[in-house]
Amino acid sequence: MVEQLTILAPGLLGGSVAQAARARGLARRIVIWARRPETRQALAGQPWCDTAVDTLAAAGRGANLVVIASTVDSIIALARQIAPHLPPGAWVTDVGSVKGRIAREGQAAVPGGHFIGAHPMAGSEKTGWEHGNAALFERRTCFVTPLPGSDPAAVAGVTAFWRGLGSEVVTVDPDRHDEIVAHISHLPQAVASCLCSFLATKDPAWKNFAGGGLRDTTRIAASDPQLWRTILEENRGPVLQALREYQAELAAFESALSRGDWTEVTARMSRGKAYRDQFRT
């Protein structure tokens, strides 16, 4: 248990970190910084928020562990702003979906190798701390992305924290992380969003006929476009690479279908099925 957990800019993930930390007894005191007064007021009424503060100086004071829960485009700015207010030895982690630049600039912003980037593979097409829940991280992968200059005690502490929230920690180089999530998270988002954006050009009545397949395949297309813009901006290179390779896969499938090569069509679908069948339930 840490004495004080501080969470900055809680959305769905930050709110869930607070709830899970309280439910699992990971922190004696939970302090949350939010920019908007009405958010602070609402947070102050939650059993998993002991104090809602309005300055980063107040947020940093007494913190043992800081979780920066903002969108990827403001994580580093918040790290730089809170760093001067942190007690010596405080650890900082985040929830950003992209890690290369954030891990490097975070390390520069927080002295002592005490910034340890993280990315819990949990979420929802919904946003906002109101949709958070204490079970969000359970049995989900959480990437932790230390650098060679990271303090080993901070790595161990941050890893233990994410594990304590119920997630399964995978330690990986930040650039490798970005390549992985470009494939298993950002590409699926682009595929689902484009499927809906394409179908939106067709007869509007069709959407009323959607079966379970279309529903599931497109669920994440309901995610917040502005949030995704920040992720795609941050991870553009790896996402483009994955998207181009996926387009080649689609083109090969289309070609097989077009020439009636059913052996090839079936082989590709079978390879996809074998892959999907191996997912853990």
Next chain:
Amino acid sequence: MVEQLTILAPGLLGGSVAQAARARGLARRIVIWARRPETRQALAGQPWCDTAVDTLAAAGRGANLVVIASTVDSIIALARQIAPHLPPGAWVTDVGSVKGRIAREGQAAVPGGHFIGAHPMAGSEKTGWEHGNAALFERRTCFVTPLPGSDPAAVAGVTAFWRGLGSEVVTVDPDRHDEIVAHISHLPQAVASCLCSFLATKDPAWKNFAGGGLRDTTRIAASDPQLWRTILEENRGPVLQALREYQAELAAFESALSRGDWTEVTARMSRGKAYRDQFRT
């Protein structure tokens, strides 16, 4: 209520038709024809199967309504084989995912305009009547695809039957049906299968990191490739058309991402979100 409902070649859909018909009291007697002796033996022990028969002559005898539940490539063969054994006035419908050719050839096979094609938009990535359930059709679209030569009483009777199973019937021209499902069912299948077939070429460890987004987006990739082969073979033209237009959508998205046109990227994702948000829950 019909006196005798006969179901041919039950898989997930045929088994569910039998269960739903029994649960909702739509048929006094349910007769099921299955090719394999062990299937007939297992069916005979089900409360929703009164008789399991081994010939199409026995299946046709006394039938008021026949549901052909086989894969699309054998529906017409079964219609032709059972037609001579049907009492005058018996209606025939099916569950095939593609309707143009089947509606036309079904009409030729069953006299009196008594073949009325249908396609319930219900299913699962699982196959086999063992996975059927009585609630499968509830609040799901069921397309009914009559032709100009269809008998109005047969159209009304088949429509009432599918409605009785809990589905929401949409009456549509068979070729228009095939264009619709190419977009809202067959294209999503190709997209999901290709996503998995592409990811299968990458580090196998990645699949253990899959979050809810990848899981949902790829669920239908676990569907039976042989079953899908028959569907894609039957609906190749419309699927190719939809697939090519989807590829153009992906290419436009990729281009916007590549040149950093965030207004365009966000506009496309927003159009997708607006579309998905309109799905009925």
